Amino acid sequence: MGIGTLDEQMAQIRKVMRLTYDAGFMSMGWPERVGGLGGSNLLRAYLAEALTSRDLVEAGLYSLPEVLAPTMIDFAPEELAAEMVPPLLRGDEVWCQGFSEPGTGSNLASLTCRATRTDEGWQVNGQKVWTSVAQFASRCVLLTRTGSVESAHRGITALFVDMDTPGITVRPIETMHGSPEFCEVFYDDVFVPHERLLGEVDRGWSIAMDLLPYERSTALWQRAAFLQRRLEQLVATAPAGALDPAAVGEVTQLVLAFRARSRATQWRLAGGDELGAETSIDKVLLATAEQALFDLVAEGLGAEVALGDDAASTQWRDEFLYSRAASIYGGSAEIQRNIIARRLLALGDDR
Numbered sequence: 001m002g003i004g005t006l007d008e009q010m011a012q013i014r015k016v017m018r019l020t021y022d023a024g025f026m027s028m029g030w031p032e033r034v035g036g037l038g039g040s041n042l043l044r045a046y047l048a049e050a051l052t053s054r055d056l057v058e059a060g061l062y063s064l065p066e067v068l069a070p071t072m073i074d075f076a077p078e079e080l081a082a083e084m085v086p087p088l089l090r091g092d093e094v095w096c097q098g099f100s101e102p103g104t105g106s107n108l109a110s111l112t113c114r115a116t117r118t119d120e121g122w123q124v125n126g127q128k129v130w131t132s133v134a135q136f137a138s139r140c141v142l143l144t145r146t147g148s149v150e151s152a153h154r155g156i157t158a159l160f161v162d163m164d165t166p167g168i169t170v171r172p173i174e175t176m177h178g179s180p181e182f183c184e185v186f187y188d189d190v191f192v193p194h195e196r197l198l199g200e201v202d203r204g205w206s207i208a209m210d211l212l213p214y215e216r217s218t219a220l221w222q223r224a225a226f227l228q229r230r231l232e233q234l235v236a237t238a239p240a241g242a243l244d245p246a247a248v249g250e251v252t253q254l255v256l257a258f259r260a261r262s263r264a265t266q267w268r269l270a271g272g273d274e275l276g277a278e279t280s281i282d283k284v285l286l287a288t289a290e291q292a293l294f295d296l297v298a299e300g301l302g303a304e305v306a307l308g309d310d311a312a313s314t315q316w317r318d319e320f321l322y323s324r325a326a327s328i329y330g331g332s333a334e335i336q337r338n339i340i341a342r343r344l345l346a347l348g349d350d351r
Contacts, residue, residue, distance in 0.1 A: 017091030034085035052225040059226035063219035071211040075199040098128040098142035115144035124190040134183035158204035177321035213275035216283040243300040254289040277343040280336040287327040294323040
């Protein structure tokens with residue numbers, strides 16, 4: 001996690017996005033039909049790497065548009081995408097992702113937040129949880145149940161919801177490292193107009209499958225840049241003899257392997273390939289590299305991380321605590337390994 005409170009980190013990200021958008025950089029790599037300048041997604045990737053490597057943005061929070069904007073562009077009506085994407089890229093708005101629910105765990109197909117069709121639109125009732133930065137968000141890409149629970153994947157519909165709509169209640173959740181980054185969100189008779197439908201009714205599962213590879217690939221490139229920077233800073237500032245050279249070598253190998261894999265994913269995307277189950281490999285490599293890096297921090301800096309109250313110690317401690325979730329957020333390691341085994345290696349029953 002970056003230095004400063006969550007409010008300060010979000011304010012910094014929005015400032016950087018506004019400056020880079022007005023300078024023309026943030027528009028590069030996005031389609032012209034949504035106000036972009038066109039060009040390859042690699043332009044976005046390298047801009048994000050440059051900003052992250054210079055400590056200008058917090059990588060995880062900055063990457064949220066990379067998760068949500070591509071899906072908006074692919075599935076929203078053209079007029080809606082053209083209206084909504086530019087304010088997101090400029091930092092004028094923040095969007096959130098309403099997927100996870102209490103009790104569903106990693107089984108997204110069992111969601112129960114329900115949208116009921118009316119003459120004017122949809123009436124939404126239910127609850128979401130672990131919704132990142134919902135307290136800052138103007139919009140939400142929301143998955144709802146519109147068919148029977150038994151229909152699972154075929155009974156899900158995606159909606160684009162204004163977060164100031166009456167009936168929405170946001171309650172931040174303070175995490176182990178003391179930041180209210182996640183929220184639970186309640187929807188009580190929330191009205192969503194018909195024109196805010198994303199994709200087709202009861203076919204929202206395809207939208208989820210379109211979005212998740214971006215969450216586990218494009219956004220992870222920025223996390224890779226962050227991990228390499230923090231590894232370099234650790235090696236440069238740790239007291240002599242504090243770090244085991246063999247452990248440093250092992251962590252360096254893991255971080256560079258993750259970066260190499262993520263770079264290959266960016267080039268595949270730039271070449272027009274569709275991303276799918278193989279991005280689960282990227283997610284497993286991220287979790288392994290991130291936790292190994294901050295285990296090295298804890299082993300090498302020890303008391304400084306546990307007890308220090310200066311800014312550097314506090315940041316290392318917060319990042320160590322946050323790294324414990326690396327094998328959970330964006331899809332748990334167990335689920336990702338199941339996907340790899342069944343869908344990529346054809347091991348077991350792929351049902």
